[in-house]
Amino acid sequence: MLKVYYPFNPHISRAMHRIRAALMKHAPPGVAFADDPREADLHVLDFIGQHPTIEDRELNPTTGLMRAVPSLPKCRNYVILYHCTAPPGSELLSMDYRPLFENARLVVSYLKPEWTWEWGKLDWSKVEYFHTPWGYEPETFRYGGESKDVLCLMTGYVDVTEGLRAVWWAARQVGGEVVHVGGSIGLDGEPGYKRYENVSDDLMRELYCRSEYVNAIRAHHGFEVVGIEGAACLAQPIYLDLPCYRHWFDDIGIFVDPDDVWDGLKRVFETRPKRENLAEKVKRFEWGKIAPRIWEEILKRL
Structure with missing residues (x-):
């Protein structure tokens, strides 16, 4: 049994909550979810541009990232869901992301590396990467004949x-x-x-x-x-x-x-x-x- 730490975070976007719910719903047999990272084999980490050196700031003035969005893996094995880049001119673009990305078991993203901004010192050839779109639940989102007003x-x-x-x-x-x-x-x-x-x-x-x-x-x-x-x-x-x-x-x-x-x-x-x-x-x-x-x-x- 693979135990996965994928914590709910009220500070991230509705879209990331959707992705979390979908990956939990469609997890294969043999995967279970743990509330305590000390009991887990794998951490799924949402990445929206944050860096470990700014995690203790209440608000990063460049990107507006909240302190509660974690950037440090809590398990030895971790996967990064790479959602979006920092904006041009951000101080984050010059920081060293090599340890965070290169030590991840996998980085999952709808982006291709060449579409992202130049992250300082990061060599994408050393990163395990999977390119995929995100999705929707057809049971929840479907057209029912409503008037388009x-x-x-x-x-x-x-x-x-x-x-x-x-x-x-x-x-x-x-x-x-x-x-x-x-x-x-x-x-x-x-x-x-x-x-x-x-x-x-x-x-x-x-x-x-x-x-x-x-x-x-x-x-x-x-x-x-x-x-x-x-x-x-x-x-x-x-x-x-x-x-x-x-x-x-x-x-x-x-x-x-x-x-x-x-x-x-x-x-x-x-x-x-x-x-x-x-x-x-x-x-x-x-x-x-x-x-x-x-x-x-x-x-x-x-």
């Missing part, structure tokens, strides 16, 4: 990297309404804007199903599970035109130029979403197909 659903807390105000502005140019699941960005009470926070899966599915589009913009190579979940509910995802998104989502998404986000979104909203065969295309991202491959790659390295 919302132009765009958006999620997140960081306006500058997630294009939140740009989405609202572009929607208002065409008379559309947006729904935002996330923290306040100073738009509460503005016309055409409604915000929710800490929503249930049932409400999230309803909002996807009512939306023509879902905003999946992330400005520094951050993955976005809402694009996949939204597509499963026939809300067409909008991505930045970057290789990491084109590779996985070229046939399901609409892409905007990173240097022309505001007007690019307006042009998108002036057209109709392209939902032909969207529900069929997104099925390749079902967690029941993706999670077993991730576990297979992990177990091969132990």
